[in-house]
Amino acid sequence: MKQMNIKALARELNLSVSTISKALRDSYEISESTKQRVMQLAEKLNYKPNPYASSLRGKKSRNIGVVIPEVADSFFSLAINGIESIVKEKGYHVLICLTHEDFESEQAILKEFQSGRVDGVLMSVSSETDAGGHIHELIEQDVPIVLFDRVLKEVPAARVITDDMESGYKATKHLIDNGCRRVAFLGLSKKLSISNDRLKGYEKAMHEYGWRIGKKDVVTCTTDQQQNIRAVKKLLQQPNRPDGIVASVEKLAPVVYQACNEESLRIPQDVKVVCFSNLEIAAMLHPSLTTITQPAYEMGQKAAAMLMRLLDKKPVQTADMEVIIPSKLVRRGSTSI
Amino acid sequence: MKQMNIKALARELNLSVSTISKALRDSYEISESTKQRVMQLAEKLNYKPNPYASSLRGKKSRNIGVVIPEVADSFFSLAINGIESIVKEKGYHVLICLTHEDFESEQAILKEFQSGRVDGVLMSVSSETDAGGHIHELIEQDVPIVLFDRVLKEVPAARVITDDMESGYKATKHLIDNGCRRVAFLGLSKKLSISNDRLKGYEKAMHEYGWRIGKKDVVTCTTDQQQNIRAVKKLLQQPNRPDGIVASVEKLAPVVYQACNEESLRIPQDVKVVCFSNLEIAAMLHPSLTTITQPAYEMGQKAAAMLMRLLDKKPVQTADMEVIIPSKLVRRGSTSI
DNA sequence: TATGATTACGAAACCGGTTTCGTAAATAAA
DNA sequence: TTTATTTACGAAACCGGTTTCGTAATCATA
Numbered sequence: 233m234k235q236m237n238i239k240a241l242a243r244e245l246n247l248s249v250s251t252i253s254k255a256l257r258d259s260y261e262i263s264e265s266t267k268q269r270v271m272q273l274a275e276k277l278n279y280k281p282n283p284y285a286s287s288l289r290g291k292k293s294r295n296i297g298v299v300i301p302e303v304a305d306s307f308f309s310l311a312i313n314g315i316e317s318i319v320k321e322k323g324y325h326v327l328i329c330l331t332h333e334d335f336e337s338e339q340a341i342l343k344e345f346q347s348g349r350v351d352g353v354l355m356s357v358s359s360e361t362d363a364g365g366h367i368h369e370l371i372e373q374d375v376p377i378v379l380f381d382r383v384l385k386e387v388p389a390a391r392v393i394t395d396d397m398e399s400g401y402k403a404t405k406h407l408i409d410n411g412c413r414r415v416a417f418l419g420l421s422k423k424l425s426i427s428n429d430r431l432k433g434y435e436k437a438m439h440e441y442g443w444r445i446g447k448k449d450v451v452t453c454t455t456d457q458q459q460n461i462r463a464v465k466k467l468l469q470q471p472n473r474p475d476g477i478v479a480s481v482e483k484l485a486p487v488v489y490q491a492c493n494e495e496s497l498r499i500p501q502d503v504k505v506v507c508f509s510n511l512e513i514a515a516m517l518h519p520s521l522t523t524i525t526q527p528a529y530e531m532g533q534k535a536a537a538m539l540m541r542l543l544d545k546k547p548v549q550t551a552d553m554e555v556i557i558p559s560k561l562v563r564r565g566s567t568s569i
Numbered sequence: 570m571k572q573m574n575i576k577a578l579a580r581e582l583n584l585s586v587s588t589i590s591k592a593l594r595d596s597y598e599i600s601e602s603t604k605q606r607v608m609q610l611a612e613k614l615n616y617k618p619n620p621y622a623s624s625l626r627g628k629k630s631r632n633i634g635v636v637i638p639e640v641a642d643s644f645f646s647l648a649i650n651g652i653e654s655i656v657k658e659k660g661y662h663v664l665i666c667l668t669h670e671d672f673e674s675e676q677a678i679l680k681e682f683q684s685g686r687v688d689g690v691l692m693s694v695s696s697e698t699d700a701g702g703h704i705h706e707l708i709e710q711d712v713p714i715v716l717f718d719r720v721l722k723e724v725p726a727a728r729v730i731t732d733d734m735e736s737g738y739k740a741t742k743h744l745i746d747n748g749c750r751r752v753a754f755l756g757l758s759k760k761l762s763i764s765n766d767r768l769k770g771y772e773k774a775m776h777e778y779g780w781r782i783g784k785k786d787v788v789t790c791t792t793d794q795q796q797n798i799r800a801v802k803k804l805l806q807q808p809n810r811p812d813g814i815v816a817s818v819e820k821l822a823p824v825v826y827q828a829c830n831e832e833s834l835r836i837p838q839d840v841k842v843v844c845f846s847n848l849e850i851a852a853m854l855h856p857s858l859t860t861i862t863q864p865a866y867e868m869g870q871k872a873a874a875m876l877m878r879l880l881d882k883k884p885v886q887t888a889d890m891e892v893i894i895p896s897k898l899v900r901r902g903s904t905s906i
Numbered sequence: 907t908a909t910g911a912t913t914a915c916g917a918a919a920c921c922g923g924t925t926t927c928g929t930a931a932a933t934a935a936a
Numbered sequence: 937t938t939t940a941t942t943t944a945c946g947a948a949a950c951c952g953g954t955t956t957c958g959t960a961a962t963c964a965t966a
Contacts, residue, residue, distance in 0.1 A: 235685065235710065237922060248946045253924060263944060278706075280684035284630065285922035287621040288951045303649050309641035316667060328665045330653060347617035348572065369615075373572065489853040511850065516826040518855030574952060585916045590954060600914060622952035625921045912963070919956080926949080934941070 236279040245273060256281070287348075295325045296539060297350035299341055301333045301358050301382075305482055306510040307528045308356070311380065314532025315354060322540055324351070333455050335360035342366040346373045352539045353377040354532075357384060359421035359455070376542035380535040381526070383425050390542065392535040392555045396426050399524045399559045400433025403478045403506040406522070408441050410567050412476030412504055416449040416467055418460075418488070420481045427452075430480045430508070449474055457487060464491035468503070479507040485514070485521060505566040508559075519565030526559045573616040582610060593618070624685075632662045633876060634687035636678055638670045638695050638719075642819055643847040644865045645693070648717065651869025652691060659877055661688070670792050672697035679703040683710045689876045690714040691869075694721060696758035696792070713879035717872040718863070720762050727879065729872040729892045733763050736861045736896045737770025740815045740843040743859070745778050747904050749813030749841055753786040753804055755797075755825070757818045764789075767817045767845070786811055794824060801828035805840070816844040822851070822858060842903040845896075856902030863896045 238256075242249045247266070255262045255270035262270075273279075287293045296319055300308045316326055327350055331338040338358045345353055346369065353375060355367075364387035370377055371389065380392040400417075407415050417434045419427035431450065438445050451467055453460045464487055467474060479488050485507045489499070497503050499519055506522045507514075514521040534555055541548055575593075579586045584603070592599045592607035599607075610616075624630045633656055637645045653663055664687055668675040675695045682690055683706065690712060692704075701724035707714055708726065717729040737754075744752050754771045756764035768787065775782050788804055790797045801824055804811060816825050822844045826836070834840050836856055843859045844851075851858040871892055878885055 239922075249923080250925080250947075251945055253922095254945085257924085261944065266944080278683070280680075282625065282922050283684055283686050284621045284624040285951090286924075288619065288625055288922085288953090289924045291951075293621065303640055304643060304646035306641060309646060312640050312665075313667070325664065325666075327662065328649075329662075330650070343617075346615070347620055349620050486850050486853055489850075513823050513826075513848065513850060513854065516823055516854050517850065518853060518857065520855065576952075586953080587917075587955080588915055590952095591915085594954085598914065603914080619952050622921090623954075625923090625952085626954045628921075908966085910963100910965075913961080915959090915961100917956105917958085920954080922951105924950080926947105928947085929945090930943105931945105932941100932943070934939100936937100936939075 236274075236277050237282065238279075241270065241273060241277070241279060244277075245269060291348070293349060293351050294323055295327050295350045296536075297341070297345050297353045297355075298326055298328045299331060299338065299353060299355040300328070301331050301356065303328065303330060306512070307381070307482060307526055310510055310528035311356075311532035311535075314529040314534075315536040316532075317529075318533050318536035318540065324540075331358040333358045333360060335362075339366045342370050345370060345375060350375065352543050354380060354535050354539055356380055356382040357424075358382075359424050359427075362423035376539060378535045378539045378542070380531050381426060385425060388553075390538050390548065390553045392531050392538065392557065393425075394526050394531070394559045395556055396429035396559075397433040397436070399508070399561075400430030400478065400480070401437045402433070402561050403430075403508075403524050404434045404437035404476075405441075406561060406563070406567060407476035407478065407504050407506060408437060408443070410476075410500075410504055412474075413443055414446065414449065414472065414474045415443070415476035415478060416446075416451065416474035418464065418477060418479045418481075418484050419450065419452050420484075421454075422452055427480050430478070434478055446470070446472075446474075453484060453487070457483070460484065460487045461491050461494070464488055465495055468492070468495045468497060474503065476504045477506070479505065482507065482509040482511060485509055485511070485517075489517070499566050500569055504568075506561075507566075514562075515564060517566070522564045522567040523562045524559050525562050527557045531557055573611075573614050574619065575616075578607065578610060578614070578616060581614075582606060628685070630686060630688050631660055632664050632687045633873075634664045634666060634678070634682050634690045634692075636666050636668060636675065636690060636692040638668050638693065640665065640667060643849070644718070644819060644863055647847055647865035648693075648869035648872075651866040651871075652873040653869075654866075655870050655873035655877065661877075668695040670695045670697060672699075676703045679707050682707060682712060687712065689880050691872050691876055692716055693719040694761075695719075696761050696764075699760040713876060715872045715876045715879070717868055718763060722762060725890075727875050727885070727890045729868050729875065729894065730762075731863050731868070731896045732893055733766035733896075734770040734773070736845070736898075737767030737815065737817070738774045739770070739898050740767075740845075740861050741771045741774035741813075742778075743898060743900070743904060744813035744815065744841050744843060745774060745780070747813075747837075747841055749811075750780055751783065751786070751809065751811045752780070752813035752815060753783075753788065753811035755788050755790055755801065755814060755816045755821050757790055757821075759789055764817050767815070771815055783807070783809075783811075790821060790824070794820070797821065797824045798828050798831070801825055802832055805829065805832045805834060811840065813841045814843070816842065819844065819846040819848060822846055822848070822854075826854065836903050837906055841905075843898075844903075851899075852901060854903070859901045859904040860899045861896050862899050864894045868894055 242252045255267045329341045364384045378390040383391045509523045575589045592604045666678045701721045715727045720728045846860045
């Protein structure tokens with residue numbers, strides 16, 4: 233079947249193109265009877281308005297871009313569900329773009345978004361992102377953006393984050409309370425806000441309890457899982473090895489388990505572990521994994537709702553520009569004998 | 570900054586709009602020196618072509634739609650990575666749409682895609698999908714579609730699947746070889762191709778070894794995890810309860826572990842378990858989980874590559890319309906003592 | 907020198923909706 | 937009855953690229 237368009241409908245009904253358009257948009261200028269006829273024929277002939285024509289004329293794409301490092305991560309996949317639950321109702325579509333933790337990809341994607349392809353952007357920055365020039369450029373083109381989870385401190389954009397410092401503190405304190413005296417911290421990148429804030433909380437807890445932080449006890453991991461395993465094994469091979477580990481991102485959970493396994497160290501007897509994670513299956517790990525669980529779905533919802541407000545051009549209070557939702561510590565087997 | 574467009578560039582350079590357009594597209598009609606001038610100014614003024622204008626005129630969106638039930642599932646998130654790795658090179662964007670296992674959502678999405686929003690579609694059907702009318706409609710509008718993993722048998726569309734029957738057979742045989750005599754099967758839906766094929770393999774293995782399949786040993790699960798846990802517990806409460814379980818989709822892994830836990834049954838001593846899953850963390854479960862692992866990334870790549878060929882209008886052999894990539898059985902602790 | 911071919915560019919149609927503006931006819935108000 | 941207003945619709949501009957077609961100028965060939 234040939235693609236139906238407004239012109240064909242107009243011909244069929246002996247009406248003008250503009251009348252059809254108005255009728256379909258339920259304009260007050262058109263009589264009820266005409267609207268009925270138009271709607272019915274449109275339905276019958278399976279007419280679908282061309283979204284690109286509308287976007288071109290209206291300067292609105294009804295697409296929002298979601299820029300994240302990875303989708304194979306339960307935080308991000310849950311956040312996507314939250315985002316979608318909000319924007320779908322408003323008639324927006326979600327364009328998911330993956331950076332694979334690569335800064336240049338992230339820049340390229342935001343550059344693309346300057347074209348008008350999306351009306352707004354939700355982003356969690358890559359682990360390699362340490363400057364916000366690309367975000368500024370986007371804002372200058374009047375594309376609203378809301379950052380979530382992984383943000384850049386110096387970029388004055390709306391943001392939804394968790395209480396990362398407190399969470400890092402809570403995780404570390406939990407380990408110390410359970411008998412750990414030498415706790416190590418695994419970050420993902422020195423550039424990442426969440427790693428750094430969680431690290432700060434870790435440091436605060438360690439200092440508060442008077443424990444020294446060994447030079448090698450703060451490990452910066454990479455995107456190479458094999459290399460991460462080697463790094464953690466090395467950490468655990470030290471003469472006075474750590475007896476507790478705070479892993480600041482979900483993907484490090486298997487790394488820690490694997491490394492402990494290869495070093496023949498038992499969790500939690502020899503090493504206790506807390507990991508930031510949203511994995512449903514954390515409870516079924518061997519042993520079950522104590523986690524800091526982020527409100528991923530709610531964060532996605534909140535970030536999307538903020539973006540919707542920005543798109544509606546409703547005034548947003550400066551106080552509403554930063555939303556902090558607390559994470560929860562879920563105690564499981566990896567931290568108690 | 571105001572959005573740059575071709576007209577502004579033309580004015581600036583004292584050239585016509587058409588010359589600019591051709592220069593930017595590297596047309597042979599334009600002299601090298603003019604191309605240089607145009608390119609340089611475009612770069613300098615940060616010109617981004619409006620994708621909707623191009624799409625409207627060219628009848629090509631350079632978007633492909635990916636319709637899947639869920640993104641919080643490692644099979645699908647890996648498949649997305651595979652898809653993206655292929656289509657990005659060809660300059661396509663990925664529009665991910667989630668059905669949440671709801672047939673009506675799936676229909677609505679495909680209806681939307683009749684508008685020309687996407688040039689092609691990759692889909693894995695929802696667990697509630699049992700008819701292919703919406704797919705047919707799309708094909709009639711000349712939108713090519715490739716199904717992957719979860720397909721509809723009767724729809725004559727290109728497809729990429731795994732050897733589901735053999736995998737179900739292998740999983741069941743593995744349990745039987747490890748001493749199980751009463752194996753249960755957990756499907757996701759009676760409508761789902763993968764559930765049914767895997768079930769067939771299960772039945773084949775059971776018959777081959779002369780084991781009866783109890784009336785209640787084939788359980789059809791739902792999207793409600795709590796209900797699934799109750800169903801599996803009920804399964805395990807039978808007087809002559811199963812000593813082996815084949816779980817046909819990843820999300821049932823936590824269900825089985827939870828149910829066994831609540832029934833105080835040990836894995837693998839009391840019940841042995843094989844689950845179809847791509848979870849990286851399966852090896853760290855308690856006990857580690859024997860899986861049928863699908864080549865998710867490769868399937869995504871293959872499906873995307875097929876779609877690219879269809880979009881290039883290259884003739885595709887009928888023999889190439891169905892690609893079957895084998896899954897692998899990964900033996901772990903949940904099936905051996 | 908005359909003719910044909912090539913080069914380099916511009917005018918304008920086009921894609922398919924949306925919106926502005928103008929207007930005939932019907933209705934209401936004076 | 938005249939004037940003002942409302943109703944219901946159409947013509948055409950518009951969004952921003954792309955493409956077709958026409959053409960003046962230059963170059964090559966006979």
